[in-house]
Amino acid sequence: MSNPDLAAAVTAAGHADSPADPAFPRLHPRPAQGWINDPNGISYLNGRYHVFFQYNPDSARHHRICWGHVSSADLLHWDEHPVALRPQDGGPDDFGCWTGVVTDDGGVPTAAYSGVRSGEGASQVVIARGSADLVDWAQDGHVAVSMPEDPQVTAVRDPFLFRFEGRRYAIQGAGLADGRAALLLYRVDSMDRWEYQGIWLTTDNAAGTGHDVNRAEIWECPQLVRIPDGEGGTAWVAMFSLWQKDDDHEHALGVGHLIGTMAADPATGLPVFTPHSAGKSDFGRDFYAPQVTQLDDAADGTPRALLWGWANEGPGRDGRRGRSQEEIDAAGWAGVLTHPRVLSLADGELAVAPAPEIDGYRSARLAGAAVGHVDLPAFAEARVTASSDFAGGEVRLVLGDDQTVFAGALAAGEELRVFIDASLVEVYRSGAVATTLRAYPAPGEEWRLELPAGASAEVWELAAK
Numbered sequence: 001m002s003n004p005d006l007a008a009a010v011t012a013a014g015h016a017d018s019p020a021d022p023a024f025p026r027l028h029p030r031p032a033q034g035w036i037n038d039p040n041g042i043s044y045l046n047g048r049y050h051v052f053f054q055y056n057p058d059s060a061r062h063h064r065i066c067w068g069h070v071s072s073a074d075l076l077h078w079d080e081h082p083v084a085l086r087p088q089d090g091g092p093d094d095f096g097c098w099t100g101v102v103t104d105d106g107g108v109p110t111a112a113y114s115g116v117r118s119g120e121g122a123s124q125v126v127i128a129r130g131s132a133d134l135v136d137w138a139q140d141g142h143v144a145v146s147m148p149e150d151p152q153v154t155a156v157r158d159p160f161l162f163r164f165e166g167r168r169y170a171i172q173g174a175g176l177a178d179g180r181a182a183l184l185l186y187r188v189d190s191m192d193r194w195e196y197q198g199i200w201l202t203t204d205n206a207a208g209t210g211h212d213v214n215r216a217e218i219w220e221c222p223q224l225v226r227i228p229d230g231e232g233g234t235a236w237v238a239m240f241s242l243w244q245k246d247d248d249h250e251h252a253l254g255v256g257h258l259i260g261t262m263a264a265d266p267a268t269g270l271p272v273f274t275p276h277s278a279g280k281s282d283f284g285r286d287f288y289a290p291q292v293t294q295l296d297d298a299a300d301g302t303p304r305a306l307l308w309g310w311a312n313e314g315p316g317r318d319g320r321r322g323r324s325q326e327e328i329d330a331a332g333w334a335g336v337l338t339h340p341r342v343l344s345l346a347d348g349e350l351a352v353a354p355a356p357e358i359d360g361y362r363s364a365r366l367a368g369a370a371v372g373h374v375d376l377p378a379f380a381e382a383r384v385t386a387s388s389d390f391a392g393g394e395v396r397l398v399l400g401d402d403q404t405v406f407a408g409a410l411a412a413g414e415e416l417r418v419f420i421d422a423s424l425v426e427v428y429r430s431g432a433v434a435t436t437l438r439a440y441p442a443p444g445e446e447w448r449l450e451l452p453a454g455a456s457a458e459v460w461e462l463a464a465k
Contacts, residue, residue: 023323023423023440025336027361027379027462029070029078035060036335038221038289039308040067041084041102041111043134044296048073050134051308052084052111053337054098060313060334065096067113071134075340075357076465081135085111085128091141092117092124099158099221099289100125102134105191109134112144112170112191114157122147123157125172127191145186145194152176152199156184158221162294164271165264170194173240175218180204181240183222185270197270201238205258207275213256214278216242223292224273226303230345234303236262236273237343237350239281241289251288255281255309257350279350284436285318286311292343306355307341311424311436320405320439336424338436346431354417354428363463369456376420376447379462384416386455393452397425400445405437410455420447421462 030036034057041052048071055068067085072078085097093115100113108129115126125144130137147156155175162169170186176199185200208214219240229235238260242253258275265272281290290309297303313334316322328334340355362381367374376382384395390412397406397418406427410416415430427435441447449457 021331021333022378022443023331024333025421025424026464027421028336028339028424029072029080030336031055031057031068031080031333033060033332034058034068035062035333036068036337037062037065037310037312038099039291039310039337040100040113042291042293042306042308043102043104043109044293045102045104045109045134046132049075049306049340050102051337052102053310054096055083057083060328060332065098067097067111069134074360075355076360084130084134084137085113085139088139088141091115091139092143093126093139093141094118097126098123099291101159101161101291102130103161103191110191111137112159112161114159115143122155125159125170125194142192144192145196148184148196150199152178153182153184155218157218160222160224161188162224164262165269169271171200171222171224173219173222174199175243176202179217181216181219181243183219183238187270201273201275205275207258207260208256208278211256211278212242212253212280213240213258215244215253216240216256217245218243221289221291223290223307225292225294225305225343227305227343227345228302230347230351235345236260238273238275239290239292251312252285254285255287255290257281259345259348259350277348280433281350282309282352282434282436284311284434286314286438287338287434287436288312290338305343307343307352309338309341309436311336311338311438314438318404320399320403320437321442322438323440336421338424338426338434339419341434349431350433351431352428352433353430354419354426358419360465361462362460364461365459366461367457367459370449370459371451371453371456373448373450374457374459376449376459377461378420378422378441378447380418380420380447381460381462382416382418382449383458384410384418384449384451384455385458386410386412386414388412390454393455395452395455396450397427398448398450399439399441403439405439406435408435410452418449419462
């Protein structure tokens with residue numbers, strides 16, 4: 001469909017008017033022009049996955065943020081839709097419609113997002129109602145809750161909804177006057193009026209001691225979902241984007257999580273999250289602001305959740321060539337979302353894998369058991385495995401002559417899946433979290449996968465369907 005509110009999107013169906021920029025990803029749907037960042041409002045309603053995202057259609061910079069929107073029935077073929085939400089002149093979101101969620105509220109798709117007012121910086125939870133197909137949205141500036149009148153709370157953002165024992169609750173990320181990051185808890189019996197319950201969790205929790213998750217000054221984009229624990233049960237995962245002072249789209253700490261249990265407070269009935277362990281949610285420097293959607297449980301009761309993250313354009317790190325702001329402006333686009341990812345626990349640690357549907361991008365099989373090294377096209381997947389007597393070694397992904405984009409150890413019994421989509425690299429390690437990276441091929445440069453002795457790679461070229 002053609003709509004002036006959304007530049008031509010690159011979807012899994014392919015578009016002839018895709019940018020000629022060789023760094024532009026073609027297997028991850030996004031508008032052909034403009035800035036995007038945080039995935040928002042991810043939901044599965046009426047048989048379709050809906051992915052919204054912070055979006056500036058007018059330039060490759062973060063300003064006057066709207067919500068862009070794509071949807072898919074199968075996670076492979078994506079349709080573009082008009083801009084869903086826009087800043088309202090004089091409204092509570094006149095500077096931007098920032099991070100939030102979409103839920104089914106009594107049969108009505110409903111968005112709850114951080115509305116930011118010009119010149120103030122503080123956000124309020126703003127409500128918008130959508131049509132049944134989530135394409136048309138009505139914004140009347142209704143504020144469900146403002147920043148709490150709590151002297152300890154100095155910053156609040158990014159609402160996230162969850163259910164516990166039949167009731168609906170929300171959390172928001174926060175910063176406290178003493179420098180700690182925190183989660184605030186709300187009871188949400190009505191989407192139109194949220195009831196503040198207080199500071200719910202902070203970075204002085206024991207489980208996060210010594211981890212980056214407790215070094216944050218604001219827990220941005222908080223997520224709280226149920227996932228399978230690998231032993232037939234359920235665990236709760238709280239995931240946070242780890243903001244520190246002067247964090248201007250650099251996000252040095254990345255994303256972290258706490259794994260724990262949930263129980264009802266015997267006095268109030270409110271949920272209590274007790275974290276037991278902590279870790280990094282992605283090992284790459286180019287991953288931030290993920291959103292997780294809680295899907296319906298599988299038929300056997302196993303909880304299911306899907307995650308999308310944001311990979312921004314960057315100045316280059318760890319020997320990787322980056323892009324300057326001038327180059328980004330000239331290209332006219334910035335930001336890409338990751339593949340959808342499945343969450344689970346493996347031996348008590350968070351494990352992240354690409355959604356099985358992503359196998360559908362495989363096209364020509366280029367190698368069955370490549371050894372030594374293998375050249376990869378600009379859109380590729382390599383599945384690396386090791387022989388039974390493998391003694392260990394390092395897998396390297398190199399761009400051109402000397403850019404090592406990824407280097408990681410491989411152990412016997414492990415599997416690595418390496419995805420390349422122009423300038424976006426995602427590496428998934430069995431039983432562990434992923435690594436998300438950006439690297440920009442120069443004209444004539446090729447990708448090369450280097451394998452240790454005893455390891456081999458199956459390689460596919462990837463194509464939009």
